[in-house]
Amino acid sequence: MKALKTIGKDLKVMFTKPMLAISFIAVAFVPILYSGFLIEASWDPYGKLEKIPVAVVNEDKGTVYEGEQLDVGREFVAELKDKAEFDWDFVTAEQAAKGIEANEYYMQITIPQDFSSKASTLMNDKPEQAEIIFEPNGDYNFIAGQIGSSAIKDIRAELNASITEAYARSMLSQVKEISDGFADARDGAGELKDGAGKLDDGFATLKTNLAKLAEGTTELRDGVSPLADGAALLKDGTRSLAEGSGSLASGLVQLQQASGQLAAGAGVADKGASQLATGLTSSAEGSAKLQQSLEQSAAGSTKLAEGLQQSAAGSAKLADSLAAAEEAGGKVSDGAAQLAAGLDSLMGANPQLAESEQGKKLLAASRQLAEGSAGLSAAQKGLTAGGSELAASQQQLLTGASSLDAAQQQLLQGSTQLSAGQQQLLAGAQQLQKGTNGLNEGMTQFGSKLSDAASGGAELASGAKTASSGALQLTNGLGQLVGGVGTVADGAVKLEDGAGELENGASKLVDGSGELQGKLGEAAGKTADVKNSDETVSMFADPVKIKENETRKIEKYGMGIAPYFISIALFVGALFFTTVISSRESFQPNTTRLGRFLSRTVTYLLMSLSQSAVAILILLYGLKLDVGNVPLFVALIFAASLAFTFIIQALVTWGDQVGRFIAVMMMILQLTSSAGTFPVELLPSWMQAVHPWLPMSHSITGLKAAIASNGDASVVYDQLGYLGIYAAIALAATALYFGIKGRRINTDLSGRVESSTTASQV
Numbered sequence: 180m181k182a183l184k185t186i187g188k189d190l191k192v193m194f195t196k197p198m199l200a201i202s203f204i205a206v207a208f209v210p211i212l213y214s215g216f217l218i219e220a221s222w223d224p225y226g227k228l229e230k231i232p233v234a235v236v237n238e239d240k241g242t243v244y245e246g247e248q249l250d251v252g253r254e255f256v257a258e259l260k261d262k263a264e265f266d267w268d269f270v271t272a273e274q275a276a277k278g279i280e281a282n283e284y285y286m287q288i289t290i291p292q293d294f295s296s297k298a299s300t301l302m303n304d305k306p307e308q309a310e311i312i313f314e315p316n317g318d319y320n321f322i323a324g325q326i327g328s329s330a331i332k333d334i335r336a337e338l339n340a341s342i343t344e345a346y347a348r349s350m351l352s353q354v355k356e357i358s359d360g361f362a363d364a365r366d367g368a369g370e371l372k373d374g375a376g377k378l379d380d381g382f383a384t385l386k387t388n389l390a391k392l393a394e395g396t397t398e399l400r401d402g403v404s405p406l407a408d409g410a411a412l413l414k415d416g417t418r419s420l421a422e423g424s425g426s427l428a429s430g431l432v433q434l435q436q437a438s439g440q441l442a443a444g445a446g447v448a449d450k451g452a453s454q455l456a457t458g459l460t461s462s463a464e465g466s467a468k469l470q471q472s473l474e475q476s477a478a479g480s481t482k483l484a485e486g487l488q489q490s491a492a493g494s495a496k497l498a499d500s501l502a503a504a505e506e507a508g509g510k511v512s513d514g515a516a517q518l519a520a521g522l523d524s525l526m527g528a529n530p531q532l533a534e535s536e537q538g539k540k541l542l543a544a545s546r547q548l549a550e551g552s553a554g555l556s557a558a559q560k561g562l563t564a565g566g567s568e569l570a571a572s573q574q575q576l577l578t579g580a581s582s583l584d585a586a587q588q589q590l591l592q593g594s595t596q597l598s599a600g601q602q603q604l605l606a607g608a609q610q611l612q613k614g615t616n617g618l619n620e621g622m623t624q625f626g627s628k629l630s631d632a633a634s635g636g637a638e639l640a641s642g643a644k645t646a647s648s649g650a651l652q653l654t655n656g657l658g659q660l661v662g663g664v665g666t667v668a669d670g671a672v673k674l675e676d677g678a679g680e681l682e683n684g685a686s687k688l689v690d691g692s693g694e695l696q697g698k699l700g701e702a703a704g705k706t707a708d709v710k711n712s713d714e715t716v717s718m719f720a721d722p723v724k725i726k727e728n729e730t731r732k733i734e735k736y737g738m739g740i741a742p743y744f745i746s747i748a749l750f751v752g753a754l755f756f757t758t759v760i761s762s763r764e765s766f767q768p769n770t771t772r773l774g775r776f777l778s779r780t781v782t783y784l785l786m787s788l789s790q791s792a793v794a795i796l797i798l799l800y801g802l803k804l805d806v807g808n809v810p811l812f813v814a815l816i817f818a819a820s821l822a823f824t825f826i827i828q829a830l831v832t833w834g835d836q837v838g839r840f841i842a843v844m845m846m847i848l849q850l851t852s853s854a855g856t857f858p859v860e861l862l863p864s865w866m867q868a869v870h871p872w873l874p875m876s877h878s879i880t881g882l883k884a885a886i887a888s889n890g891d892a893s894v895v896y897d898q899l900g901y902l903g904i905y906a907a908i909a910l911a912a913t914a915l916y917f918g919i920k921g922r923r924i925n926t927d928l929s930g931r932v933e934s935s936t937t938a939s940q941v
Contacts, residue, residue: 233265234275234284238292244299251298251309252290279316287314368696375692379685386678393675395528396668402524409517411654416510418647423507426500433493440486449616451479456612460605477584477591484577484584491573498570501563508556515552519545541656548649551642558635565628741804742882743855745794746819746875750849752790753824754842756783757831776917779828780910787824791817804886811895812885815902819878822902825909826874832916849875877901 239252259267268284278284289312298309451472458464458472522545526533533539795813798804806812830838830845852866853875859867870876881898884891 229264229266231265231286232278232284233267234278234287235259235267235269236272236275236287236289237269238272239290239294240292240296242296242299244295249295249299251295255290255311279314282316285316287316288312289314362699365696365699368692368699372689372692372696375685375688379682379689382678382682382685386675386682389675389678393668393672398528400665400668402521402528409514409521412514416507416514419507423500423503440489447479447482449612451475453612456605456609474591477588481584484581488577491570491577494566494570494573498563498566501559501566505556505559505563508552508559512549512552512556515545515549519549544649555642562635569628740856741798742879742886743853745798745816745882746853746855746878747846747850748794749790749816749820749878750823750827750846750875753783753787753820753827754839754846756786756824757827757839757842772917776914779832780825780913783824783828784821787820788817791820794820806885807887808885808892808895811892812882814899815878815881815885815895818899818902818906819874819881822874822878822906822909825906825913829909829912829916832913849873852876853879855879874902874905877905 235256237252237256239250239255241248241250241253243249256269260269268278270278272289275284275287275289279287291310291312294309294311297307300306454472454475458468519542522542526538526542533542795816799806799809826845827838827842830842832838834841848869852862852869853873854862854870855875859870862870877898881895881902884894884898
């Protein structure tokens, strides 16, 4: 009961004495003054950035991009003018330097000369980043520079989006052109496929025809080989024909010469026969004349016989030569006919050879040779018949000459019989005259025929030589033809194989072009689906939009820092109160230890409650602090104030000035380690280790949860528990002090209290 009276008397003294009452009230307002000023000063600093002067220097000279003028620097300046985030001052580089030097600007933004030029290199092989030079005036104000650095990052992001949007618009328009190109390429691939199909059919036809060509050239090679053998035989035959026709021509010349002599003998015989007839007719002229005539007749008949023998021998040789010539001419004619037929077959089997100039000439020459050989064979047959008739006539002449010679011999043997056989001789002479006339005429005709035969023989010899030369050329040409046909046959086989490969390649080309057409069609469709609208361009330039969940957002900077400032203010307020009211002494003398303990504790409790109440009222209704959970907020402030007050009371009660020094050091430690400004993870490791053991750490954590619109109440309850533990421990420490040292302190202080009371009464 006495202890309770001590509490009442001490409170009465404190509130009845003006200085004590004023001091109590002033100390009660210390926390709110401290926290209020701090919160008000830092309530919304980012909402007044438009008052911060910033120098902007635009040195960009622009550039030409895709045929159009590009002035990114000028566009950037225009955008800054539209956004009054800072107090922009657009000046020259010299003016900006002077302003920074004179601390007229908190920061400087410089757009270099090559800004647009580098910004236009985005699609180059080696693009260059465009740079904006940001220069904070840290010597003037570091925080302003940090704020400007954060703001310039946002501006850079917007500028990047703007540049990317320009590139995206250009690129998407090019994608549209690419889509049209894919469509055209698809149509072209379709035409390529059709053409490849036709090419495949053509290669198949080519392969078939080349197979026929290979087969035909093989047959041609097989057919040309016998033709070459026949040409070799023809060459030998024409050589023999040339030699025989030469001999024939020589024999005909000799025969022509002998026929002249024969014709002369026939003339003589004709004359002798006439004379014989005349002599016989005029047999009366005398036997001398008859004898002379008979001698002449015998001599003439002898010559006639010799001439007829020579003529018969020449006629026989002529007949044999003509027969051989006829046989050779038949062979030549047959060979020429076979040659012409073979060449006709060759030309029919090989149209290319038939169309060549040499082929045409060779075919014409073979046909002329066949016709000439046929004519020569026919002429030779007539000549052979004439030779046979000539030989028969020669035989008849030879027989007549023999008879004549016998008769002449008979005339010479017996002239006695001349008279008796006068009539017979006259008749014989008449017949002889007729025979010699016929012989003369026949020899005349024979001479002319021999002249024609000699000319024909010469022509035959010349033609045979030409035929022999042509046969030689034909043989050589056919040899070359055999080799060429073999080469053509091999080439035709290779062409057939190549045509097969071409056909396979054409089939693959058809498949590939079809697949290409399909892929190009898909590419055209997909690229055609790409839109180049403003929404698409904006999406391409800025594909990610940050949607901020404002559930836990604190609008004002002051609200975020308020838990830190409030905790500091409550701690400082409690520390201030120890300098005004003693934590050990009572205003009443001779009080008990329990009375002093309760009196000091209630006094400090009352100050704590007063500070808390004033702070709550000013914060909620004066500064309009937007608190999510007001009851928990109020409870946290009362709990924090009590914990701080009891802790400081215990320190000062035990250590007096030393205790206050420890309290100040504790406050400094809490200022850095309680994570009121920066997250605890950013603190040094030793501060992170101390952080959970500091009472201000729990007051700040609880106040943050209470102020938040959707704060976790369990967090507040946990922090209330921690603060209650701190308060209980501190209160127990204070009680322990009064329990141990309270008696001695009471004796020492009783006189001091009486002196103080007397002074107050005076």
